Amino acid sequence: MRDETPPAKPMAFGEPTLARFAREVAKYPSDQKQSAVMACLSIVQQEQGWLSPEAEQGVADILGMPVMAVHEVTTFYNMYNQQPLGRFKLNVCTNLPCALRDGEQALQHLERRLGIQKGQTTEDGLFTLQQSECLGACADSPVLLVNDRHMCSFMSSDKLDQLIDGLRAAAKEEA
């Protein structure tokens, strides 16, 4: 079977993004630029919200690696977004240590509060809710991660409500 998808046009990144890439690439031997792929992809995701085929192609060109090798990384690691998500991605840990301390309840509370099921995005495009595996903060349970980079600890129902209200207000202010 022949794949009819035309190759993606490589994304052109701006100078600030390229400078962030360069800082990562500099950590590795000059013939091992591929080592920076995880960091570069997470930078793109932070700036754009997800990893489009164009972004993957752009990163592949910069690091001198096949785009399929970049795509393997995007699809192997849980935190890369392969499609656009809500403005705030919420990952709630429900692994056993968290399940013993209301992790599951936190997820259910957010489902009710946001009116969506896990895996879904709110209609206003603000929140995507996901169940997540161990975040490595078991003593802080219930815990959740916001947009990959911000861990929120001891998230009782009250705090979850404060978080949602706070993020809604902040997003309104931004707009």
Add this chain to the structure above:
Amino acid sequence: MNVKQVLEQFQSRGIETCFHGRHISPQMVSGLDGSNWGLADYEARGGYAALRQILGRDGGAGMTPEAVIAHVKESALRGRGGAGFPTGLKWSFMPRQFPGQKYLVCNSDEGEPGTCKDRELLMHNPHLVIEGMAIAAYAMGTSVGYNYIHGEIFQVYERFEAALDQARAAGYLGERILGTDFSFQLHAHHGFGAYICGEETALLESLEGKKGQPRFKPPFPASFGLYGKPTTINNTETFAAVPWLIRNGGKAYLDCGRPNNGGTKIFSVSGDVERPGNYEVPMCTTFCTLLELAGGVRKGRKLKAVIPGGSSSPALPADLILSCTMDYDSISKAGSMLGSGAVIVLDDSRCMVKALKRLSYFYMHESCGQCTPCREGTGWLWRIVDRIERGQGRPEDLALLDNVAENIMGRTICALGDAAAMPVRGMIKHFRHEFEHYIEHKTGMVSASV
């Protein structure tokens, strides 16, 4: 408030989990308060004195690499990531006369459910890990190192990068450290959500910018590691133990614990206790003492079971764990593993079938798919436990679970397969009656959600 300010309100401060003052003779978390992670405070706590000492920059004669390794061997320090391999022995495997580049790697990909100690070490005492790595690099003649940090703890990665900048500026890292011939470059690398990368060869693949699929061993990383070069990989806490050990000597470290189990260890206590958190105590502290530090079983309930070393270690029923001391040998004798020191406590309201179902889902989700017994077997395990939990279990399911577990163990490239199989076998061994009850009555002996 902007988004950043909103999120900062919910950031962990470590007060409940680390700065609670309920450690016993702590070495690694001693004197920390959350604000004193920086270089000046670390130096005021005696930081970088061990590095100065071995390099002869404290007015003394310095130490040879062989002498450093001899101290680590004498200390009986064992790998804190889970395997418990003697650290001094591992360091001595590095080919000293190898002409090319060698690498030192710190495994901070802390994702074993229940484990949350490296996160606090790196957040609140990052220079301790940097100093430990610099000493290790000197001992093994390594000039480049990486710290691979769990992607989910991005704030910790940023903190570690800030600490690296401080150490470089002060001359503790980089070219000609403290004016000697010793050079060591250290960088931080983050993961992005893959439990398997905690396995050392998967971590190396990931560090090379690939899918994190484990490699066959042999060759071992000491001969063929990062970029195919000799590489030593240790856990964060292992490196964190080194500065104290050098300052006070291998013998003093050994004397903190017992023969074959030297030093102190950080235990992450989670689940049904009053005060979940990290507790640094001497090796061989009794489980009862540790449980007491963590405030005892929650709401005064009775202890049912403990998973003593992260989710991969077999659960032990209360009567067995209550007579254990927290060290490699005692927990192993009881039929489990000390592992990463992640102690997951379950009280008598808990359903072991539901607990196992959650863990089995995790291993199925995180299997990298490389080896058939693990890729297919973890799915089998989950589906069987799931159907038991949904009231559709069959009498022969327990034998089937055991059979599937048996056929995963020892038949895969890495230990994830074993890690998925061991909890299943442990649960069925010690809590068989709960599974039988579930199959017969189509419901649990207790009505808990877990």
